[in-house]
Amino acid sequence: MSQQAAPSVVTDEVTMNAFHKFLTLALAQAKAERLLDEETLASAEADIMVAGPALCLYFAALRSNTTPPSIPLPPSVLPPGAPPTFLSAETVPRTFKAFFFIWSALTPAIQTLTPEQSHDLARLICGHEPISQSASRHEQLRRMALDMRAVAIEISQRRTFQERYQSDLQAALDHGRPPSDGRRTPSPLRATFVPPPGYEAEKPLPASPTSPRSRPVTPTSPMRITNPDLPGFGRRISASAPPTSPPTPTRITSPNRLNAALPSTPPRTEYGHRRNQSSQYLELPSGRPERPTVTVQSSSSSPGRRSPSPAVPAQLNSAIETIRETLYAELAEVIAKTKELQTLLASDPPRAYFASVGLAILEFSLNALTPDGGVRAVLGAELKLEDVPREYQPLMREVQAIARRSRQLEEEDTTKAIELLTAGEDTLPEPRMDRLRKMLIKGVARGWEELQRDQDVSGSDTEVMAGAAFESQVRRSARGSDQGAVRARSRDRSPEGTVLQLANRINALALTMTRLPAFRERQAQVFKVLAGVRA
Structure with missing residues (x-):
């Protein structure tokens, strides 16, 4: 009997292209589920850098239907004529192994959640409080959200991610817009995300543009987003969410003010500091x-007074x-x-x-x-x-x-x-x-x-x-032998x-x-x- 050849390792480029395709649709679905509003997507807030990749991992866990967990790659990111390919423990490139193993360890637990608990997990990922009555499971959900946000933080630090995230956000804003003259109407909001300064360059990036104001989010029925290129992406998560109480995103402050330029200062050198x-x-x-x-200040100062x-x-x-x-x-x-x-x-x-x-x-x-x-x-x-x-x-x-x-x-x-x-x-x-x-x-x-x-x-x-040893542990857990x-x-x-x-x-x-x-x-x-x- 001939031994089956091991699957080929997916390239970094294919993995990144697939991730950004999944990310765009994850952001669009989060918008449809009212987990993220359009103003948040258009803002330059740092938390959107974390919530987006974490949501992508979350939806990928819901989509996975193999044991051990794997992710079907979109045909559009594969070379022409390539057979169906899965991102798995055997095919994930070394650069992304740590992230993949964490995701695969979390996936079995995510798939056992009820629809209400699943929706609560998505809310926690986006910085909202859970709304279900399953208080006994809230701590477990918080820890899952912590782990996914931790992975997302590291993904967001990658320069390749930062350079493409603005277009991902804009695609999510434009997704689902009503057509006009046979063409999709782009959103009036523009994603203002600007990557942090590069790590090798010495020239600072310009300040990000002012985020436009958007209309309040109007509660709508949850939408099912489907895409033939992404098998099983359209799983809806908010079937039990109250339609009359859309979540109110919490943010540090208005992106318009937080990212506004400081008052004028004396002339600076090419490195940005005063001469x-x-x-x-x-x-x-x-x-x-x-x-x-x-x-x-000495602790012996008079109470109620300070130097x-x-x-x-x-x-x-x-x-x-x-x-x-x-x-x-x-x-x-x-x-x-x-x-x-x-x-x-x-x-x-x-x-x-x-x-x-x-x-x-x-x-x-x-x-x-x-x-x-x-x-x-x-x-x-x-x-x-x-x-x-x-x-x-x-x-x-x-x-x-x-x-x-x-x-x-x-x-x-x-x-x-x-x-x-x-x-x-x-x-x-x-x-x-x-x-x-x-x-x-x-x-x-x-x-x-x-x-x-x-x-x-x-x-x-x-x-x-x-x-x-860790890889073996993840596989045993995913198979259920060490549930x-x-x-x-x-x-x-x-x-x-x-x-x-x-x-x-x-x-x-x-x-x-x-x-x-x-x-x-x-x-x-x-x-x-x-x-x-x-x-």
Whole structure:
């Protein structure tokens, strides 16, 4: 008997083309299901970068009808005359193996959900609260949404994704428009998404255009979107959703204001900084960079009174610029003291950049915030929350929330360590803050490595998850012989997925900040730092 040849590995290009085709229809279906409104699709908000890819993974899980899970590729992305092809554990290219294995581990659980639970999961992916009465399943759904959003965050960091996402959003906006003269009428709204600055280029991208205003979303009956090129795509998920209560998207603030240009500033050089401004915050001399001296108010000050804050330096005459320079000072120190980042700079600059920004946000939240929510800025300046422009205050509140949660984890871990030592334990668990920092550097693969820790699975190769052992585990789970072993395995050290949840919040905030004009205009200077460290 002749042995059947192993299927060929799909190329990166075919995989990406298929993903963007699925993504366009996933966004269109989310619009039809009233999970995303047109204003959100047209906006430049960072969360749409996360919700879109996560929805694509979700709908792909609903479509999969094989064991183990696989995805039928659209014929239009395959070479002419190519046979039907599936993206599977055997055919997925190495670049996307980690993402595929996470998706395939989640798929069996997603397919067992009731229509109401399925709709709740889609709502959670889009940042809405669940509306079903199955409160006992809400925590499981939240963890599924966390995992898919974690994968989506990493997908959104890929430059190839960023360069095509604007056209995906516009295609979703135009989808389903009534025809006129035999041709589909394009949406009056235009997708304003602009990719963050490139990682090799030194020229900052221009500020994104102002998002147009759209009409309020009118509740309509759920639509079934079908496409002969995508088998089984039209599965409807909101059969039980109340037609009279469309979800209200929650967003940080209006994209018009958040992405508006800052007030005019003195002339800048080609790198975006003022000609008289010292580059000490970002230039990395040999050895460890010196931190600016920070003046901290003594805790012995009279209650209810505080010393006057030092004046914000003249060269940093806007509050957001002060925050930016303080964050970038943290960024410089993070890069200088983290060897893993310096190694990553040579192999994967985009990953290194986002990892650096995520770590800088974490250190900024722990080191630069005052007890009352202000900022201890560079050169001893102190900035109060009310000094920050109103449209940027939600970002500062998110940093404060990250700081509170991080300190809570530190305190809980310290208490647990004391209890274990008192009980005579010799081995202490890895602190969750250490795990968080590793997850920010290594990415979502680190989070799923945590789920396999009790099986002694090595996670040294994060690109392919935990290697053959993890791959075998996923296949067993998908076949049902180890039903739910991956999806339902308790996080012994993080029972509610708190580390992954906090990593998601930090990464989402990093995506938001790096796309703001105030940060984009200094982006080229950051790239110089990265190049200098690598050299």
